[in-house]
Amino acid sequence: MVSKTIQYTTVVFISTVAISSLAYVAWWDYKRRNDPSFRKKIRKEHKKIHKHAKAAEERAKQQRTEDLKESLEKIKAEPVPPTAEEREQYFMQHVGVGEQLSVQGPAFHVPAALSFYRALRVYPSPVELIMIYQKTVPEPIFKIVMDLTSMDTKERAEGYYHYFPPPNMNVEVKQILVAAESEEQTRKIVLIARKDFRYGENIYQEHPVVAQLDMDLEGTSKYCSHCFRDISSSLSTIRPDDLLGSTYCSNECQMLASMQSQNLLFGCGPPVPNNVVVGQKERTEEAEIERRASQEAFVNFLKASNWTQVLLVARFCARHVSEEAKKLAPLHTPLLERARLPEPAAGSPQYSFFDHIERLKYLKVEPIDMVMLEHHLLKDVLSKAVDGLEELVDLEMYLVMKGKMAYNAIGVASAGGRNKRPGAKGRIETWEWTRTPYGTNRQIGSALYRVSSYLSHSCSPSVRPSFPTGTNELHLVATRAISKGEELTMAYTNTHGDGDDSIEEAYRKRRVRLARGWKIACECESCTGKKAEIPSATMVPEAKAEEPI
Numbered sequence: 001m002v003s004k005t006i007q008y009t010t011v012v013f014i015s016t017v018a019i020s021s022l023a024y025v026a027w028w029d030y031k032r033r034n035d036p037s038f039r040k041k042i043r044k045e046h047k048k049i050h051k052h053a054k055a056a057e058e059r060a061k062q063q064r065t066e067d068l069k070e071s072l073e074k075i076k077a078e079p080v081p082p083t084a085e086e087r088e089q090y091f092m093q094h095v096g097v098g099e100q101l102s103v104q105g106p107a108f109h110v111p112a113a114l115s116f117y118r119a120l121r122v123y124p125s126p127v128e129l130i131m132i133y134q135k136t137v138p139e140p141i142f143k144i145v146m147d148l149t150s151m152d153t154k155e156r157a158e159g160y161y162h163y164f165p166p167p168n169m170n171v172e173v174k175q176i177l178v179a180a181e182s183e184e185q186t187r188k189i190v191l192i193a194r195k196d197f198r199y200g201e202n203i204y205q206e207h208p209v210v211a212q213l214d215m216d217l218e219g220t221s222k223y224c225s226h227c228f229r230d231i232s233s234s235l236s237t238i239r240p241d242d243l244l245g246s247t248y249c250s251n252e253c254q255m256l257a258s259m260q261s262q263n264l265l266f267g268c269g270p271p272v273p274n275n276v277v278v279g280q281k282e283r284t285e286e287a288e289i290e291r292r293a294s295q296e297a298f299v300n301f302l303k304a305s306n307w308t309q310v311l312l313v314a315r316f317c318a319r320h321v322s323e324e325a326k327k328l329a330p331l332h333t334p335l336l337e338r339a340r341l342p343e344p345a346a347g348s349p350q351y352s353f354f355d356h357i358e359r360l361k362y363l364k365v366e367p368i369d370m371v372m373l374e375h376h377l378l379k380d381v382l383s384k385a386v387d388g389l390e391e392l393v394d395l396e397m398y399l400v401m402k403g404k405m406a407y408n409a410i411g412v413a414s415a416g417g418r419n420k421r422p423g424a425k426g427r428i429e430t431w432e433w434t435r436t437p438y439g440t441n442r443q444i445g446s447a448l449y450r451v452s453s454y455l456s457h458s459c460s461p462s463v464r465p466s467f468p469t470g471t472n473e474l475h476l477v478a479t480r481a482i483s484k485g486e487e488l489t490m491a492y493t494n495t496h497g498d499g500d501d502s503i504e505e506a507y508r509k510r511r512v513r514l515a516r517g518w519k520i521a522c523e524c525e526s527c528t529g530k531k532a533e534i535p536s537a538t539m540v541p542e543a544k545a546e547e548p549i
């Protein structure tokens with residue numbers, strides 16, 4: 001009886017709930033069909049729910065990004081093992097951990113990805129490893145590894161000018177947007193003073209990334225082929241196996257040149273240190289003969305053409321290799337300290353040798369026959385030295401690199417430069433111009449500098465490159481008082497014209513040179529107002545060199 005009552009109560013309760021639910025559904029449907037304001041309210045509710053869900057999803061995504069960022073910072077703060085063997089062990093250990101974690105379900109995806117990322121950090125050829133990961137690592141984990149990689153790349157790219165140039169150089173790089181003739185905005189990169197400078201004050205100094213004596217001076221024992229010091233009245237060092245016949249002021253310069261590029265390009269010692277095995281060719285007698293033949297062909301071309309920009313590119317590639325080799329087999333000698341380049345400030349992400357030149361603007365170089373030939377000869381020298389090295393300069397990259405040298409190299413007029421540089425040969429489009437207020441015809445060589453590459457041109461400039469140590473170490477000197485925050489400018493060409501040129505003739509000549517060399521129609525004060533009265537300080541290379549030009 002009791003159970004019947006319970007059954008009955010349950011049935012009544014269920015039917016009551018069902019009936020009232022049905023009534024509610026019927027009422028809801030009626031309202032939805034007949035009441036526009038009700039419909040609007042529902043739509044609003046739907047939107048609200050959707051918005052909340054989206055916001056929650058966004059928050060979760062943001063939180064995940066924040067967590068990944070935090071993990072990335074932690075990983076970056078971890079020391080990288082110093083030796084090649086330790087790095088290999090570290091790599092194996094983290095790949096192993098990553099593999100174990102990746103089979104334990106979604107909760108372990110992030111820790112697995114972090115392990116794979118740690119391994120990626122120390123692998124000598126990261127792009128290759130990413131391709132292997134893509135094929136072997138489960139997709140959601142691979143995606144996290146890629147997120148970590150792009151976070152790191154973005155931070156490195158955006159943060160570069162935050163760390164470079166280092167504060168002790170007293171300048172900073174700023175990117176400003178300017179409206180071009182086409183109304184499209186273009187980016188101008190300028191060098192700005194971080195503090196006030198007096199007239200004649202030294203702002204900073206820097207060693208070149210790569211430097212090359214003019215070809216007519218190479219091997220003449222007048223100047224050191226590495227630092228450009230005048231050695232005409234002293235003993236010089238020569239290496240008998242050097243095909244370019246370069247001469248040096250000291251054993252130190254000869255060793256530095258050899259380590260940075262000379263041996264790989266023109267010598268016959270191992271192209272990279274013996275303990276760096278990646279890509280090294282077995283040095284058979286046959287391979288050595290082929291290597292020498294490629295070097296000879298390159299040297300013959302250089303001597304016949306008198307061009308140096310191809311050599312700046314060649315030295316850049318070789319130095320890139322030597323810097324990478326140094327990472328694999330660290331070498332700390334006082335000698336290398338002496339040649340230190342400006343490096344990003346402490347705490348910066350790691351930038352490769354190439355990262356510093358990647359940002360520089362470049363001139364468009366046409367692949368005319370001679371350019372194709374020099375490219376072919378350079379590739380041959382590189383590939384005969386180390387397998388695969390020619391990949392550094394496929395034709396497209398070579399044209400860009402040459403364009404960077406053409407746009408940014410500075411003419412070095414150390415020890416006052418010279419007066420009788422032989423005139424350029426061949427078609428005018430093939431003449432090589434360098435940025436120098438003393439005139440390319442006074443230089444003894446040219447060099448690429450990391451920071452000075454950013455200097456813009458003005459015909460009434462605020463700074464000039466100076467070489468007071470008698471070498472290619474560039475000192476940037478204020479040609480007038482400069483205030484903190486001011487843009488620093490140098491003259492890319494001799495703004496006074498030649499000999500007794502009138503003001504108009506000097507103006508015409510510099511406009512032609514600026515247009516030919518850097519495609520600039522100068523709009524500086526002196527040009528727009530045709531105020532060709534330029535302070536003579538811009539023209540005086542060194543106290544020693546005050547001879548008429």
Ligand SMILES: C[S@@+](CC[C@H](N)C(=O)[O-])C[C@H]1O[C@@H](n2cnc3c(N)ncnc32)[C@H](O)[C@@H]1O
Nearest residue numbers: 188189361407408453454455456457518520522
């Ligand atoms: C060696 S880069 C100097 C760095 C440069 N300021 C930049 O924006 O990257 C030379 C290029 O800077 C620009 N530039 C330098 N001085 C200029 C000037 N006075 N007027 C117009 N453009 C200039 C031109 O595009 C020139 O080819």
